[in-house]
Amino acid sequence: MKYAVVTGTSKGLGASIAKLLMEESFHVIGLARNINEELAAMKLPGEYTHIQVNLSDLDATQDTFTSIVQDLKEKEMESLLLVQNAALVTPIEQAGRQDTQKLIDHVHVNLLSPMIVTNLWLDLLRDMDLPLVIANVTSGAAQRSVYGWNAYCSTKAGLDRYTDTVALEQGELGTGNKVFLFDPSIMDTEMQGEIRSADVTQFTDVEKFKAYKTNNSLRETDVVAKVLVDRLLDPDNIQNGEYYSVKDVFNR
Numbered sequence: 001m002k003y004a005v006v007t008g009t010s011k012g013l014g015a016s017i018a019k020l021l022m023e024e025s026f027h028v029i030g031l032a033r034n035i036n037e038e039l040a041a042m043k044l045p046g047e048y049t050h051i052q053v054n055l056s057d058l059d060a061t062q063d064t065f066t067s068i069v070q071d072l073k074e075k076e077m078e079s080l081l082l083v084q085n086a087a088l089v090t091p092i093e094q095a096g097r098q099d100t101q102k103l104i105d106h107v108h109v110n111l112l113s114p115m116i117v118t119n120l121w122l123d124l125l126r127d128m129d130l131p132l133v134i135a136n137v138t139s140g141a142a143q144r145s146v147y148g149w150n151a152y153c154s155t156k157a158g159l160d161r162y163t164d165t166v167a168l169e170q171g172e173l174g175t176g177n178k179v180f181l182f183d184p185s186i187m188d189t190e191m192q193g194e195i196r197s198a199d200v201t202q203f204t205d206v207e208k209f210k211a212y213k214t215n216n217s218l219r220e221t222d223v224v225a226k227v228l229v230d231r232l233l234d235p236d237n238i239q240n241g242e243y244y245s246v247k248d249v250f251n252r
């Protein structure tokens with residue numbers, strides 16, 4: 001059986017990734033605080049198992065992933081994917097006006113949770129005779145500063161550097177594991193709705209993002225997920241440490 005663990009499957013890109021992998025006969029273990037009932041009820045070649053977890057709670061994250069790996073190790077696995085997609089864009093606000101707890105939750109979900117999960121994954125699955133594939137979902141914001149997105153730009157930049165460094169280690173160790181980044185560009189999701197609802201004093205580019213919606217510039221998540229899933233289905237076509245973007249396929 002083919003298995004995939006995907007974070008942030010309750011909506012948006014994560015839900016589309018889960019659905020497309022199930023269409024390809026993967027048993028998807030999806031994580032989020034909320035369950036997507038529609039996804040869970042889909043009759044597809046692959047199955048869906050939902051695990052409710054708050055990824056800002058690092059002890060819960062560690063316990064959940066430890067138990068997922070223990071369960072997976074009992075199975076006959078043909079392949080095993082990990083897609084770390086869950087993230088927050090909030091708080092959208094200039095530094096100096098932010099709530100400390102919101103900043104802590106943001107860094108936990110966007111950066112510390114993927115680091116803790118990657119470390120556990122590589123440790124607990126070390127003895128498996130199976131090359132591991134880990135895809136981390138990034139953003140163009142990792143590479144440019146956006147007024148009001150100081151938290152998001154920082155955690156995505158951190159995730160990029162972390163992914164690149166782990167890939168370097170895995171390459172030098174000769175494990176055969178592949179760790180890479182996927183940039184989905186702009187998509188029509190609730191995250192974009194949160195971005196559009198920011199006040200111009202918090203986010204000076206808000207009108208530009210409202211225009212993305214009215215001009216139909218936001219991609220549908222199924223279209224974006226297909227680009228990632230096509231690559232995941234062809235591991236020979238994945239280069240360890242590479243940065244793949246949806247723009248590689250659509251040229252914008």
Ligand SMILES: NC(=O)c1ccc[n+]([C@@H]2O[C@H](COP(=O)([O-])OP(=O)(O)OC[C@H]3O[C@@H](n4cnc5c(N)ncnc54)[C@H](OP(=O)(O)O)[C@@H]3O)[C@@H](O)[C@H]2O)c1
Pocket residue numbers: 007008009010011012013014031032033034035053054055056084085086087088109137138139140183184185186187188189190191192
């Ligand atoms: N939308 C865009 O235009 C865009 C652009 C570039 C990059 N991205 C990246 O693409 C990825 C997906 O974004 P999206 O637009 O699909 O976002 P979204 O619609 O807001 O969905 C985010 C997902 O993450 C989960 N999540 C958030 N906080 C969580 C927590 N504390 N614990 C567990 N799960 C949590 C949410 O589940 P629950 O709320 O149910 O917990 C949800 O399933 C993210 O990494 C984002 O940074 C998005």
